C-alpha cells in the first residue's frame with residue numbers, strides 16, 4: 003500500500019515503521035495512547051480537530 007502518510011506529522015510512511023514515518027513518531031503515538039489511557043482528562047484543551055476558530059460571518 004503506497005501513499006500512506008504518518009498520522010503524527012504527515013510525512014510519507016516508512017515501511018519499517020509503518021504506519022509512521024519513523025520510530026520517533028511511533029513513540030509519540032504510543033505515548034499519546036498511554037496518556038489517554040492512564041490519565042484522567044481534566045480541564046485540558048480538547049483534542050486535535052477541535053481548535054477553537056471564531057468564524058465571524
Ligand SMILES: [Zn+2]
Pocket residue numbers: 008009010011012013022023024027
Ligand atoms: Zn511522522
